[in-house]
Amino acid sequence: xxxxxxxxxxxxxxxxxxxxxxxxxxxxxxxxxxxxxxxxxxxxxxxxxxxxxxxxxxxxxxxxxxxxxxxxxxxxxxxxxxxxxxxxxxxxxxxxxxxxxxxxxxxxxxxxxxxxxxxxxxxxxxxxxxxxxxxxxxxxxxxxxxxxxxxxxxxxxxxxxxxxxxxxxxxxxxxxxxxxxxxxxxxxxxxxxxxxxxxxxxxxxxxxxxxxxxxxxxxxxxxxxxxxxxxxxxxxxxxxxxxxxxxxxxxxxxxxxxxxxxxxxxxxxxxxxxxxxxxxxxxxxxxxxxxxxxxxxxxxxxxxxxxxxxxxxxxxxxxxxxxxxxxxxxxxxxx
Amino acid sequence: xxxxxxxxxxxxxxxxxxxxxxxxxxxxxxxxxxxxxxxxxxxxxxxxxxxxxxxxxxxxxxxxxxxxxxxxxxxxxxxxxxxxxxxxxxxxxxxxxxxxxxxxxxxxxxxxxxxxxxxxxxxxxxxxxxxxxxxxxxxxxxxxxxxxxxxxxxxxxxxxxxxxxxxxxxxxxxxxxxxxxxxxxxxxxxxxxxxxxxxxxxxxxxxxxxxxxxxxxxxxxxxxxxxxxxxxxxxxxxxxxxxxxxxxxxxxxxxxxxxxxxxxxxxxxxxxxxxxxxxxxxxxxxxxxxxxxxxxxxxxxxxxxxxxxxxxxxxxxxxxxxxxxxxxxxxxxxx
DNA sequence: GCACCGTTTGCACACGCTTGCAAAGCGACC
DNA sequence: GGTCGCTTTGCAAGCGTGTGCAAACGGTGC
Numbered sequence: 044x045x046x047x048x049x050x051x052x053x054x055x056x057x058x059x060x061x062x063x064x065x066x067x068x069x070x071x072x073x074x075x076x077x078x079x080x081x082x083x084x085x086x087x088x089x090x091x092x093x094x095x096x097x098x099x100x101x102x103x104x105x106x107x108x109x110x111x112x113x114x115x116x117x118x119x120x121x122x123x124x125x126x127x128x129x130x131x132x133x134x135x136x137x138x139x140x141x142x143x144x145x146x147x148x149x150x151x152x153x154x155x156x157x158x159x160x161x162x163x164x165x166x167x168x169x170x171x172x173x174x175x176x177x178x179x180x181x182x183x184x185x186x187x188x189x190x191x192x193x194x195x196x197x198x199x200x201x202x203x204x205x206x207x208x209x210x211x212x213x214x215x216x217x218x219x220x221x222x223x224x225x226x227x228x229x230x231x232x233x234x235x236x237x238x239x240x241x242x243x244x245x246x247x248x249x250x251x252x253x254x255x256x257x258x259x260x261x262x263x264x265x266x267x268x269x270x271x272x273x274x275x276x277x278x279x280x281x282x283x284x285x286x287x288x289x290x291x292x293x294x295x296x297x298x299x300x301x302x303x304x305x306x307x308x309x310x311x312x313x314x315x316x317x318x319x320x321x322x323x324x325x326x327x328x329x330x331x332x333x334x335x336x337x338x339x340x341x342x343x344x345x346x347x348x349x350x351x352x353x354x355x356x357x358x359x360x361x362x363x364x365x366x367x368x369x370x371x372x373x374x375x376x377x378x
Numbered sequence: 379x380x381x382x383x384x385x386x387x388x389x390x391x392x393x394x395x396x397x398x399x400x401x402x403x404x405x406x407x408x409x410x411x412x413x414x415x416x417x418x419x420x421x422x423x424x425x426x427x428x429x430x431x432x433x434x435x436x437x438x439x440x441x442x443x444x445x446x447x448x449x450x451x452x453x454x455x456x457x458x459x460x461x462x463x464x465x466x467x468x469x470x471x472x473x474x475x476x477x478x479x480x481x482x483x484x485x486x487x488x489x490x491x492x493x494x495x496x497x498x499x500x501x502x503x504x505x506x507x508x509x510x511x512x513x514x515x516x517x518x519x520x521x522x523x524x525x526x527x528x529x530x531x532x533x534x535x536x537x538x539x540x541x542x543x544x545x546x547x548x549x550x551x552x553x554x555x556x557x558x559x560x561x562x563x564x565x566x567x568x569x570x571x572x573x574x575x576x577x578x579x580x581x582x583x584x585x586x587x588x589x590x591x592x593x594x595x596x597x598x599x600x601x602x603x604x605x606x607x608x609x610x611x612x613x614x615x616x617x618x619x620x621x622x623x624x625x626x627x628x629x630x631x632x633x634x635x636x637x638x639x640x641x642x643x644x645x646x647x648x649x650x651x652x653x654x655x656x657x658x659x660x661x662x663x664x665x666x667x668x669x670x671x672x673x674x675x676x677x678x679x680x681x682x683x684x685x686x687x688x689x690x691x692x693x694x695x696x697x698x699x700x701x702x703x704x705x706x707x708x709x710x711x712x713x
Numbered sequence: 714g715c716a717c718c719g720t721t722t723g724c725a726c727a728c729g730c731t732t733g734c735a736a737a738g739c740g741a742c743c
Numbered sequence: 744g745g746t747c748g749c750t751t752t753g754c755a756a757g758c759g760t761g762t763g764c765a766a767a768c769g770g771t772g773c
Contacts (some may be wrong), residue, residue: 048520097760098759101728161430297662434758435729
């Protein structure tokens with residue numbers, strides 16, 4: 044639609060007095076070009092403002108350099124931190140990120156993957172939601188790499204990166220008991236994600252081993268407001284908990300704010316709180332929240348390394364388990 | 379490199395017993411295909427798992443459907459909120475977002491724009507940094523649309539979306555004075571962005587009209603930690619301010635935390651605080667921060683509308699000024 | 714001069730798609 | 744039946760690039 048079109052390799056070739064192939068080879072690392080023609084081509088390209096057309100290149104090479112990031116709740120602290128790390132490391136690996144937001148409308152992960160196929164993305168990274176088996180099969184059949192982060196799926200083919208949610212739940216339970224807490228609670232959302240449920244189950248199991256039954260509540264979406272509601276529900280019980288593990292830092296922040304400002308409860312003296320994710324706000328002095336840090340950078344590097352690998356070792360089951368690091372702060376007594 | 383290639387329109391055509399053009403037309407809205415062939419093509423496509431190759435389509439149409447979002451500090455609350463809105467609205471407009479992260483290494487905005495050109499992006503939206511004039515000219519010459527958000531540049535050609543930073547600064551100054559404050563301060567970062575400086579100048583000017591000289595400090599990058607440092611600097615002065623306007627909510631949160639937890643100052647009784655952006659944390663009850671809401675959704679819709687417009691009215695100067703809405707909360711006395 | 718070898722270069726085809734153009738099909742009307 | 748008009752269809756020419764292949768080149772060693 045533009046009056047002036049982009050400048051093509053042909054024009055550069057004419058100006059440099061060489062063939063079009065020479066231009067192409069100049070911009071293809073490892074191709075055979077003499078130093079002299081290379082220089083002349085580069086000069087002409089610079090003068091004309093030439094840039095290789097990656098659409099055409101991708102068409103030829105059958106490799107676009109595009110990696111699709113499929114994600115909902117982009118504006119959430121944890122998600123955006125992961126997004127940051129992924130884009131950065133992808134760029135370092137010479138790839139470029141295509142961002143597909145799957146907020147609103149369910150089943151849109153499938154739609155997103157279709158979009159990834161249309162743009163012939165070399166790979167897709169799924170940070171949220173779970174795709175239908177048929178569509179992932181379609182992706183894999185077309186040679187598209189797939190990475191599932193914290194999705195805990197059992198489909199063979201994609202790389203699956205997960206955390207030790209269950210064990211983390213256990214660790215925090217013993218930490219609570221060691222801090223002298225006796226009435227343990229778990230605050231969860233209704234999302235029912237495998238990672239969230241893993242934390243819950245691990246926490247309950249470890250408490251059971253210590254002879255403690257855990258109060259569990261689930262409400263709403265995994266955000267600040269839900270944390271407040273959960274606090275209202277749990278702190279008005281006759282047997283009020285003196286320690287609560289929130290499935291997420293956002294929940295924990297909401298819970299803590301409600302406990303302090305609506306119930307006048309002091310943290311950690313009367314109530315110990317722990318969260319998960321280690322979002323930036325967890326370190327803010329208003330919260331000073333003990334939590335588990337997701338190894339965001341390591342997650343990203345595993346993902347990027349896998350999807351840049353030339354060899355597609357089909358058939359094997361690729362799955363990575365990383366451990367979340369317990370960040371000890373002031374929301375639990377006796378650090 | 380994959381053993382099996384993607385399925386092409388040719389294969390669909392053969393299976394459906396029609397020509398390749400028929401397949402192409404079936405997937406081109408508004409093209410002339412009979413209902414019968416259309417049905418047969420769709421059936422064959424579904425069976426084979428065919429998806430139009432947007433790289434090839436973009437090559438032909440000279441219109442990729444890709445929009446580049448160039449942004450640093452992706453994990454920041456305000457930026458990620460804007461990102462969320464942009465991706466969502468772009469998708470609704472039938473575009474797809476390519477995310478380029480310009481953290482680390484300066485001048486990378488230019489590199490990002492080059493990347494946008496390589497992928498023949500229809501447009502680029504710049505959320506941070508400022509590109510060199512030569513490179514924006516190159517983009518415009520190639521028919522690539524450009525949107526600058528809060529960059530306050532004077533280059534003709536791109537759409538420039540800005541806020542009434544200066545006026546907002548003025549409004550908050552009078553609000554402080556009306557609340558009985560007498561010693562006004564402005565906490566800024568050293569970034570020196572036009573929007574940040576606009577708020578500062580507007581605040582100072584309005585205070586001057588009321589006969590008040592403003593204490594100004596600038597430090598570091600526009601984040602929580604910088605806010606803490608600024609508090610340390612300002613609250614140890616002999617003439618301690620009783621109202622501070624922070625250029626950003628993140629600064630304000632840090633400032634408030636330091637004021638309360640390190641200096642034992644009560645907000646808003648002894649110190650009124652205001653911020654800018656209305657990030658989610660501003661509404662959290664630990665902060666309850668009076669601030670200006672950026673009209674994120676409107677910013678995004680202006681950007682998307684402009685870059686989907688068919689007509690490229692060259693020569694005209696396109697610039698939009700939006701007003702930030704004052705969100706009145708508890709960090710200023712007497713709301 | 715000639716055979717040999719390694720490097721550089723150009724030709725031409727392929728990638729998967731869109732689209733102008735003309736031919737074909739189909740009714741309807743005189 | 745012939746003419747006109749409209750819709751549908753296939754052909755083929757591109758879009759900008761990568762790359763195999765063979766020819767051209769340039770330098771050795773005899």
